[in-house]
Amino acid sequence: MKIQIIGFSGSGKSTLAKILSEHHNISVLHLDSVHFYGDWQERTLEEQNAIVLDFMHQHSDWVIDGNYSRVAPKRFEESDLTIFLAYNRFVCYWNAWRRYRKHRGIHRFDCPCIEKFDLEFRYWILVQGRKRKRVQNMYVNFHKTHGTRLLFKNRKQLNQWLKEQNIQNNLTK
Numbered sequence: 001m002k003i004q005i006i007g008f009s010g011s012g013k014s015t016l017a018k019i020l021s022e023h024h025n026i027s028v029l030h031l032d033s034v035h036f037y038g039d040w041q042e043r044t045l046e047e048q049n050a051i052v053l054d055f056m057h058q059h060s061d062w063v064i065d066g067n068y069s070r071v072a073p074k075r076f077e078e079s080d081l082t083i084f085l086a087y088n089r090f091v092c093y094w095n096a097w098r099r100y101r102k103h104r105g106i107h108r109f110d111c112p113c114i115e116k117f118d119l120e121f122r123y124w125i126l127v128q129g130r131k132r133k134r135v136q137n138m139y140v141n142f143h144k145t146h147g148t149r150l151l152f153k154n155r156k157q158l159n160q161w162l163k164e165q166n167i168q169n170n171l172t173k
Helices: 013-024 031-035 045-058 074-078 089-103 119-126 132-144 155-164
Strands: 002-007 027-030 062-065 081-085 111-114 148-152
Touching: 002 013, 002 074, 002 132, 013 027, 013 062, 013 081, 027 031, 027 045, 031 045, 031 111, 045 062, 045 074, 074 132, 081 132, 089 119, 132 148, 148 155
Parallel strands: 002 062, 002 081, 027 062, 081 148
Antiparallel strands: none
């Protein structure tokens, strides 16, 4: 099974990817760990593409989470299941703030950089990441998949689906 998870920053893509990879016993790749290294330094697009395509080549089944639509767009075409976490910006802001409080000063499991919640990231969650062109691009990528597409507008919908799939999760409401 090849699973692609997209959604807004702070929606819980990486947490869901971890849950699904553990449930299906398949490898997971977090695109934040591909995009960033060191102290929030960014890899080139060519480096990112090489990492993702190599991961896809090495694994017949996978979970990949993250937007970065220019990075290995082939993943959208190959996914059997694409999940879009289209949560309200204020829910995402709250989730990102809670994540920051939990991981302040340390590295998260899905990103090699020390967690931060600066003004730039807050602005990204509330404004920049929600610009019409970015949102439209997410929907375009969502519809590129040849497999099943699931759109969740809130955590309750996602939790219901996980329950129906008999997938144990630690997501809060």
